[in-house]
Amino acid sequence: MSFVFVNPNSTEAMTATIVAAARAAVPELPITGCTSHAGPPAIQGGADGAAATPPLLAVVDALGAEGAQGVAIACFDDTGLEEAARRARCPVIGIGQAAFHHAALRSWRFSVVTTLPVSLPVIEGNIARYGLAGHCAKVRASGVPVLSLESDPDAALTRIVEEAQRAEAEDGVDCVILGCAGMSALTQRARAALGCPVIDPVEAAARCFRFIA
Template sequence: MKLLYINPNSTASMTEAVVRIAREAASGLEIIGWTNEDGPPAIQGPEDGAAAVAGIRKLLPAARDAGVDAIVLACFDDTGLAEIRAAAHCPVIGIGQAAFHLAALLGHRFSVVTTLPVSVPVIEENLSAYGLAGQCARVRASGLAVLEVEAAEAPALARLAEEIAQAEAEDGIAAAILGCAGMAPLARALSAGTRLRLIDGVAAAAHLAPALVRASRSSERA
């Protein structure tokens, strides 16, 4: 089974990190990653998301030609999910969607720790659209820009750990969802400082996308 992670932004180093985490999570799958070179360097809010969609769509014919079985949109805002799903030849899942649903399936009430405040309304709208707003205690903005998170320097790690600790103390939750693709490589380090279960959407999508592929194939045979 072949999964394609599309990074909606144009930062290739983030694509590389996402693919590495996905391969660690699902070692039996063929996982590749493409970067939307027409996208903004980071997606921070709805305007950046809207600017990325055309570039993602341009990659879809090549995805079909490459024999991709499922596409994962590797932006926590699930950038262009409905439009890309409608246009793609295969199942499409977003890393935000995957993280929310995995948390719900595991029975966890959760909070989301994300980047800037501009992303909070997008995430809250997605939770409502997926019918999972009731599972989420709070969407928390760390105040870090996406590329600050991606750089993974000590002050950014400390700030994320602080926000996770506040969520654990205040929100009455069992899990915290890491609300940015750039946080995926930080999950292990951040887990060491909390009793919460940390859920990363990149890994969550690697677990859930194969099930979507199998379900799609079963429905086609029926």
């Protein structure tokens, strides 16, 4: 049995990035990845999330039937998480959910740096629904489209780091959360550029699986 990171979008390269980050975080656990090929190429806002949810749920159902030990929804919007968790035969967590709770368990006040402004209402709504709004200073958009994280990572990193540095300087936070699974390839360089901790949501979710194994 394995712990599976399910990418709700159809971009295979992003799945590979996610799996590499998860395996590096918990090398002792069997981590695999799965791409929802019927999903949109990227999830940017509520409309994309709604389109991605039905095929995602079909993937999660199949993984449960195949004996997955745990599933992580590898989209920071926690796409389809509530329904997937209700119907799955194994534990299902979201990478956004894991990142927010990681910060809260440390009593850290956090800001999130995500991709485009269209994603802000979804992320803010999730934080409120998890009961963690009191820990969140601000959700910030870097202006980086999701697929640019794969096609032009250096330019993406520059804009993400600039926004994260503004969060660190202006928001009165203890840490910054990277608000996209595709940012995992940039995490180490972002950490080198900031003085506060940087939470990678893929790492946070992978480490949650230690309590299930």
